[in-house]
Amino acid sequence: MIKYWPNQQNIHLNNAIVELFFEIEKKLVLNNYNKSNQYLYLDILNTRTRTQLLQYVLSEFKTLVLDLIEINLKHETLNKFSNKIEKIFIYKTYEKFIKNFNCTTLKHNKNTILDCENKSLIEYLLTYLIFGSCKINHKIFIFEPNYTPYHQVKILLEHFIIEIGNNITKVIINSLTNTHNINSFLKRSNICNKLYTSNRSIILFTNNLKWQAFIKSYIYEVKSLYNERQQIWIIGQEGILTKYIYISREKESKNLKNIKVIFILWLEIKDLFIPKIEKLIIQIFKYFLYCSINLFSNTIIILVKVMIFYLKV
Template sequence: MITYWPSEQSLQLNYKVANLFLQTHKKFSEDLSNSTKENLPIDLVDTTARKKLFASVLSELEILVLDIIELNLNIENLHLLNHKILYDIIEKSLLRFISSLEYPSEFSFNLYKSYYFKLLLFDHRLLLENLLIYLIFGSSGIDIKLFPFEKWKTPLEHVKILLENLVIQISNIIVVSIIDEIKPISKVLDFLIINKLCNSTYISIRSIAVFRNNLIAQSIIILYFYQPKAVYSARYKVWLFSSQGLISRYIYTSRSNDYLKLCKIQLFCILCLELQDLIIPKLESLILVLGRIILYLFVNILGNSLRFLIRTIFSILSHSK
């Protein structure tokens, strides 16, 4: 039986939110390894550090929800301030995580330099705004065109997905910020080792440098190829907790407004996808027809050759008699 998310502000909504946060926190004790082939920034740190990261983000989100309720912000306010709210929750989660370490370091950071943050920023409404609306106002506040179900019949599982995705994505950007802002890379390694954060796979300057370069390359590919493809396909990639570790899935969502945010390179990628959709089916049909013709000719030539060979053999045998 499908459980639906409350549609209006109520005691039931408050209970659902509290229970959702509790259930999400329990998942931090499960397998937190990356079960996909994609590199995640949090791969750099060990399981204990990941738990701290996730807990820091979840705690700051709880505070954020209470602050928004106390300030009596409406949905329009959230829409206008979402960009700033996202930046603030990342900054506060980072500071909370750093302060929980044995040897915290003070450093400034500029998220806008990071390709990974550009990815999050492009999807900031899908990442944060819709989740805040669900948690504070209920499903009635969601744009009716956004998801493939009636908003007053929003599955509880859908809100769980959005929450888990936010926790994982912000944890990733926190690790990216640490890598980007602590210079040189040798100091990144020192920071990870003295605070007992280091994943045993990355215990040398070279391995961290390779990891960082792979992240940058992967982010650029996602930004200019996979992200416009997701917009074109009306899909959004989410990260989730599971019994097998961290996994990724795609959910359907209307992304017509995101076309306006695409740059020329991303639009060119969409043009290539449109040409692919136009040309490849016709090319496949042409190849299929040509294949049938070639097969027909081959069978006929082979059949005629065999008949000729058999007749020749019989002719030779009859002459020999």
């Protein structure tokens, strides 16, 4: 039986939120290894630190939700300022997390944090948690708002926590400016993943992340936009995995760069003409095969007749 998320503010919504946070809290302790085929900045942290960071994110997010409920924020206001809310949230969580480390170079990175892209879907997540599913635009997701599965909100929260934790780690890495500083800081703070204890391994790690970001931005993101879906991070039984969900991305499509528009145009052309070209090639191949078989058969028959003729002679 499908469990649905409450569609309005009431005691059922409050209970669902408590249950949701409790479930995620347990998952963060047990399953925060990256088991996807993609790199995360979080990968450079050891298990203890990664768990601690994600728990900070969850704890601060609980506080954020309670604060927004307390000030009785309107849904329209939430939609308008969701991007700013996210960036302020990242900054506050970042500040709290780095207090564990005595490193002056990690301070005053507010501008860097404010440049983070909004990929956490915080607008929809906060809407579900504060107002219930009735306030979600019916065009956004594949199902009717009043019949939003509980699991949908759960994976949105998992994605949010991992995305924010990853952004915070990214800010830390970028603020250290070079490989030597990164390596020194990680070792001195005892937060380094054993896979990345040398300068060379850190260089490879950061280069892979940059290349992945480039490919993702100009190819996979555009394809996802074209197909109206988005990759999200989820916490499975094995660890952190990726999954695609359907989501309307009409707003994003209006702000595409020229090169991305060209790529989408190419996808349109490909979808229109490639199937027809494939059919044509298959048809030509069938005719060629048919003619080849006939030619071969006729050649054999002629050879047999010639042999019979000479045998009679």
